[in-house]
Amino acid sequence: MKANPKDVLTGTYYIDGDVACGYGALAAGCKFVGGYPITPSTEAFETICRKGPLVGAVFIQMEDELGSMAAVLGAVWSGVKSMTITSGPGYSLMMENIGFAAMLETPFVLLNIQRGGPSTGVPTKTGQADMMQSRWGSHGDYELIAISPESPQEMFDYAIKAFNLAEKYRCPVMIMSDECVGHMTEKVVIPEADKIEVEPRRLFTGPPEEYLPYKPDPDLVPKMAKAGDGFKLYITGLVHDERGYPVKDEEYKSMYVKRLVDKIRLNRDKIIEIREEGIDNADVIVVSYGISSRVAIKGVEIARKKGIKVGTLRLVTVWPFPDERITELAKKVKAFVVPEINYGQIVFEVARCSHGQANVILVPHGGAGVHNPNDIADAIENAAKEEKKIEGVVEYKTRLEKLVFEGGLKLKE
């Protein structure tokens, strides 16, 4: 299905990532945004508040993030595509209803402009430390999809893709961006509506008495219905059977939860998007996502000038994780270098999948800034020289850390 021309603000813009994501959401057909403002994601919410009413999208500033997330789910069940926008502290509050959404198989999009944490952290500066929270934050077993754009243009493009994936697999989709990409201003080209594919809701079209809300299609995703259409929906966060009625038996529990995770796991080849460059004959591969991929370009360039054979693998979708591809590459290369703005999250996924075949080096960053590309270049160089196999994840000591921990830093007076 093509996008509705009314929803698409076709043109060439010079805007930041937050605004671009707002435009992307509207182009995807988002008609409801419930949110609670939080730095550094506010511009995305403001964009939808400003432009949304012109294309029939409704916004509400809720009393808190618990309410925002719950209202988004209500709006989805009333039949409209919906999203919410937040950052770290708000994201933590939303976890309750994210699990609820996974259980109800409610499609929605959440934009998390990551900032420095934990807790209030550094609200105005960047971080990439919510990546594991996006995967495991709510209790119980479930799977979802997370995307990590690296530019304002991608914020637009992947906002649309996020809505499409949410509708297709009936699951929460997280846009795990960060303050740098959110506040980075670049050229964004919004194409004509007929160039934009949007996924319609998987609605049940038969008679209401034949509808089973949790009877899956062959791809393991069930069809949805809207409130108010006479389906007499009985929808619950308790484990339920195909009718939606609560069940407690261990057989049902296994059957239901297995499908909930399998609908993503077994469709992962269709969901996963990665970008590889210079992989053939590489000794070292830099695995990165979001703003760290942008910074890594410079580090890779420096290393290549020194004659090191280095390739890049960029995780566009971070979850589900490309396990098989990492395992395959681990057999061919000496090492993976993983720069991320945290003290080790995705790097452990890389280590898990490389099964000890390749060394795995973390280039950490505490947040409130991005990597020095020279650190990434040096980590690549060291990894290329290393002849031994090293167990576990090696943490590279960055220039910033040497400054902080080796006496170079004076407290401000």
Add this chain to the structure above:
Amino acid sequence: MNSIISALSKGIDKSGIDRKKISVPSDIPFMPEIIREIGVDYFQTPRGRAIAFGTGLKLGNPALKVMPVVGDLMTLGGNHFVHGAKRNMELLVICVNNFIYKKIGGKPVPSTPAAFSAYSTFEEPFNFPHLGNSCGAVYTARWTALHIDEFAESIAEALNKHGLSMIEVIAPGPNYYTAINNITLDLLNFYYENSVIKNGEDPRNIGITPDEKIVVGKFTDKERPTFIDTYNAQLSKVLGDKFTPHGPAPERTGSGGKNA
């Protein structure tokens, strides 16, 4: 719970509203599957989120009538209620008050009257209609689960109100609490007989205490613009013709209009 469902059904009939258009988000009073038989859509949300979930349902499709049935109203859902009433979101909140967290062995709740349980609770209970009235609800009432006709009448009236309405219904708690408190009568009858109807009573005077009769009746019935009314008015003012008002044109045929 069955007497509440039967009152809901009667009330919906009297209101003249198409059952298909009614959605019931609910948190802690898990509704049995029988709720489907009254022909509404039912959503069991996490504790306390029924009003927020209902807000999304209403804004996503303003043609729906949304009736959150809540138990954890003043704890987890307290702020959603306060803001729902403040912005006058069109919801009919049915607050089931059994004075107790029934499912987890009878822990006290914010509505548990002082000196009600074995070791007693020492906090003042909430007075729901007073809270609703103060926050801006357009309709408040309280009944016991045995006042089925009056309760159903209230549901019918409130479903036709524009804005947030709330009806508190006093329902029995678990049986072993009746023994602890020497309440040997059937609890339903106990509540019914220990209540007194005072329509139009000032909500400030209707707090529930163990020594006095429970005051039931309709306490608030007024008109205020709803969230969608003010949203449409403000955006039309700013955006003019570029803005299409959200939802169906407001009907103003309902009951109410008197300030109780």
